[in-house]
Amino acid sequence: MPATAVVQDTKLSLLDAAEALIAEHGLAGASMRAITSRAGTNLAAANYHFGTKEELARAVIARHFGPVNAERLRLLDEAEREAGVGAPRLESLVRAFVGPVVRFGQELPDRGRHFAQICGRAMTQPEPVLRESLLGELAEAIRRFRAAFTRALPDLPIEELLWRIHFMVGAMAHTIAGTQLIEEVHGDVLDTRDVDGIVERMVRFLSAALAAPISETPAPEKG
Amino acid sequence: MPATAVVQDTKLSLLDAAEALIAEHGLAGASMRAITSRAGTNLAAANYHFGTKEELARAVIARHFGPVNAERLRLLDEAEREAGVGAPRLESLVRAFVGPVVRFGQELPDRGRHFAQICGRAMTQPEPVLRESLLGELAEAIRRFRAAFTRALPDLPIEELLWRIHFMVGAMAHTIAGTQLIEEVHGDVLDTRDVDGIVERMVRFLSAALAAPISETPAPEKG
DNA sequence: GTCTATATGGGGATAGAC
DNA sequence: GTCTATCCCCATATAGAC
Numbered sequence: 001m002p003a004t005a006v007v008q009d010t011k012l013s014l015l016d017a018a019e020a021l022i023a024e025h026g027l028a029g030a031s032m033r034a035i036t037s038r039a040g041t042n043l044a045a046a047n048y049h050f051g052t053k054e055e056l057a058r059a060v061i062a063r064h065f066g067p068v069n070a071e072r073l074r075l076l077d078e079a080e081r082e083a084g085v086g087a088p089r090l091e092s093l094v095r096a097f098v099g100p101v102v103r104f105g106q107e108l109p110d111r112g113r114h115f116a117q118i119c120g121r122a123m124t125q126p127e128p129v130l131r132e133s134l135l136g137e138l139a140e141a142i143r144r145f146r147a148a149f150t151r152a153l154p155d156l157p158i159e160e161l162l163w164r165i166h167f168m169v170g171a172m173a174h175t176i177a178g179t180q181l182i183e184e185v186h187g188d189v190l191d192t193r194d195v196d197g198i199v200e201r202m203v204r205f206l207s208a209a210l211a212a213p214i215s216e217t218p219a220p221e222k223g
Numbered sequence: 224m225p226a227t228a229v230v231q232d233t234k235l236s237l238l239d240a241a242e243a244l245i246a247e248h249g250l251a252g253a254s255m256r257a258i259t260s261r262a263g264t265n266l267a268a269a270n271y272h273f274g275t276k277e278e279l280a281r282a283v284i285a286r287h288f289g290p291v292n293a294e295r296l297r298l299l300d301e302a303e304r305e306a307g308v309g310a311p312r313l314e315s316l317v318r319a320f321v322g323p324v325v326r327f328g329q330e331l332p333d334r335g336r337h338f339a340q341i342c343g344r345a346m347t348q349p350e351p352v353l354r355e356s357l358l359g360e361l362a363e364a365i366r367r368f369r370a371a372f373t374r375a376l377p378d379l380p381i382e383e384l385l386w387r388i389h390f391m392v393g394a395m396a397h398t399i400a401g402t403q404l405i406e407e408v409h410g411d412v413l414d415t416r417d418v419d420g421i422v423e424r425m426v427r428f429l430s431a432a433l434a435a436p437i438s439e440t441p442a443p444e445k446g
Numbered sequence: 447g448t449c450t451a452t453a454t455g456g457g458g459a460t461a462g463a464c
Numbered sequence: 465g466t467c468t469a470t471c472c473c474c475a476t477a478t479a480g481a482c
Contacts, residue, residue, distance in 0.1 A: 010465080010466085023349075024349060025349050025350075026249070026251060026348070026349035026350065028249060028251035028252050029251050029349055029350065031456075031457065031458085032457080032458060032459085033456080033457075033458090041466075041467090042466075042467065042468080043458080043459075043460090044459090044460075044461095044465095044466070044467065044468085045465075045466060045467080047458085047459065047460075048465065048466075049465090052458085052459080053458070053459095117347075120347060121344070121347055121348075121349075123397075123401060123404055124340075124343060124344055124397065124400040124401045124404060125249070125344075126246075126247060126248050126249035126252055126344075127248075127249065127252065131404075135408075142408075158412060159412055159413055159414075160424065162409050162412055162413055163413065163421070163424045163428075164424070164428055166397070166398065166401070166405060166409075166413075167394040167397070167398065167424075167425065167428050167429075168394075169397060170393045170394040170395070170396060170397025170398055170401070171390040171391075171393040171394050171397075172393070173393060173397055174346075174347065174389070174390070174392060174393025174394075174396055174397060175389065175390065175393055177347035178346060178347045178389070178393070181346055181347065181354075182389060185358075185365075186385050186389075189381060189382055189385055190382055190385055190386065190389075191382075198386070201383065201386045201387075201390075202390065204435045204436070204437075205386075205387055205390050205432045205433075205435055206390075206432065207435070208431045208432050208434070208435030208436075209428045209429065209431050209432035209435075210428075211431070212427045212428055212430070212431030212432075213427070213431075214427075233447080233448085254474075254475065254476085255475080255476065255477085256474080256475075256476090264448075264449090265448075265449065265450080266476080266477075266478090267447095267448070267449065267450085267477090267478080267479095268447075268448060268449080270476085270477065270478075271447065271448075272447090275476085275477080276476070276477095
């Protein structure tokens with residue numbers, strides 16, 4: 001057998017298997033034994049290629065997130081270029097922010113869906129491995145988008161903007177992590193495969209939310 | 224020692240310890256050994272009171288969620304009563320929906336925060352125990368709020384409404400589960416202890432989002 | 447009701463042959 | 465690069481004394 005080709009096969013099989021099982025059972029619940037078994041190999045091979053379980057988990061995050069994030073930044077560039085000296089349209093920014101993530105998560109049958117589940121959970125995950133790995137990949141995008149939203153919404157105080165971005169991230173994360181949940185609860189009404197529809201619904205929802213007037217609602221008398 | 228009093232102490236200590244450790248390390252990462260040790264007792268006692276680890280987890284969810292959910296339904300009743308024959312104000316519905324959850328999560332120093340983290344993660348959690356337990360407690364509230372939002376937003380097609388509720392749940396879940404994340408990323412700017420402020424920010428954000436015009440944004444040329 | 451001690455199984459990681 | 469066999473630790477759950 002050509003060893004140089006088999007290397008990639010084994011490594012990729014391990015990544016695929018880890019992705020699927022971490023999505024299905026969580027990091028702690030995905031044992032190396034189950035992963036290697038699903039990949040058609042054994043414990044020692046995984047250790048040979050990745051060293052530890054943590055390194056394998058990091059590789060699972062890194063594999064697809066780089067490209068997806070690059071696409072987000074490309075759309076952000078495009079929106080800023082089209083806007084010229086003025087601020088880009090809010091809808092374009094939101095679409096650049098959520099579009100590639102949701103799209104990648106829903107439109108590929110297995111890969112994307114498993115990966116999206118993992119990413120959607122990663123930020124609020126108890127195990128630090130996935131969270132830190134994801135935040136590391138996100139650092140530049142956070143900076144870039146935060147600046148772009150600041151210019152698009154110049155009247156918002158910075159705390160208000162950051163909270164709103166936080167809420168937006170929540171809507172996005174829950175959507176990509178909770179595909180299964182939607183199908184369980186609303187499967188008779190909602191179609192989780194209509195990727196473009198979902199993205200445009202999110203764009204409408206989040207654009208209106210981000211642009212909400214600041215102090216329209218007075219504080220209630222009592223909580 | 225009065226055995227009848229000690230019973231409650233041991234049981235409560237176990238619930239407190241389980242809550243804290245599940246919040247911190249996830250269900251799979253919180254071992255019964257660690258829980259019983261933190262509670263100042265031992266494995267056999269936990270098994271005596273709860274039978275299995277899963278039962279203990281269910282009890283952790285059930286303990287606070289009943290009251291919090293009752294408060295949400297009480298606020299919903301109040302909003303509907305005040306509105307009389309007409310539909311309640313959207314802001315009141317959103318405040319009833321997210322207020323008690325966020326409030327309970329942030330305003331108690333330990334208990335609430337741990338519990339909120341668990342609930343915020345539970346719906347997209349890989350382990351079915353927590354998800355099913357939470358969804359069980361939620362069944363009536365889902366029905367009631369869905370009907371209320373339908374009346375408050377009569378022009379929205381049902382799919383659009385359900386997706387928007389899904390996005391809203393995401394913003395709420397991410398907020399209560401991600402307190403630690405906010406402090407890590409934006410701790411210099413945002414104050415996670417300003418409970419009333421957070422709730423009112425969410426109410427503004429989500430009310431505008433839920434009421435967004437339906438087809439204002441035409442589909443983009445290319446994704 | 448609470449404890450110590452233990453049964454039984456699964457976990458990650460590795461040694462060493464091929 | 466890949467395998468089998470194994471080390472060692474920790475998990476849940478239980479038995480049985482008090």
